[in-house]
Amino acid sequence: MVEKVLEDHRTAPLSEAEKALLAFIERVNADASSIRREDIESLKRAGWSEEAIYDAITVCGLFNFMNRWCDAAGVSDLTPEAYRSGARSMAERGYTHKL
Numbered sequence: 770m771v772e773k774v775l776e777d778h779r780t781a782p783l784s785e786a787e788k789a790l791l792a793f794i795e796r797v798n799a800d801a802s803s804i805r806r807e808d809i810e811s812l813k814r815a816g817w818s819e820e821a822i823y824d825a826i827t828v829c830g831l832f833n834f835m836n837r838w839c840d841a842a843g844v845s846d847l848t849p850e851a852y853r854s855g856a857r858s859m860a861e862r863g864y865t866h867k868l
Contacts, residue, residue, distance in 0.1 A: 789815040790825055797829050 773781040778791040793812055796804060812822050838844075847855070 786815040786817060790817060790822075793822075794825055794829050797826060798833070 770782065774783065774791075778788060778795075781788075783791070789812060793804075793808060796808070809819075809822060813819070817825075
């Protein structure tokens with residue numbers, strides 16, 4: 770499923786609401802200043818709450834910020850083994866450490 774979404778979210782086996790949200794986020798990435806109230810209303814008609822739309826915009830913005838910060842600060846990517854190790858840890862323990 771993830772591979773199909775990454776390949777093309779428009780043809781991936783997603784709900785129409787999910788496709789609408791991904792198309793919206795694509796616009797946020799390409800030209801956020803073009804977003805209008807009508808775009809938000811269209812997402813609400815597709816079934817998304819204001820909170821969900823806000824969350825999607827926030828996650829998109831934070832990822833953009835972090836990517837630019839890492840690029841400018843020279844932060845390098847993890848090795849494939851480091852990603853695997855982190856994935857194993859999250860699978861075993863979740864996202865938080867329990868004391």
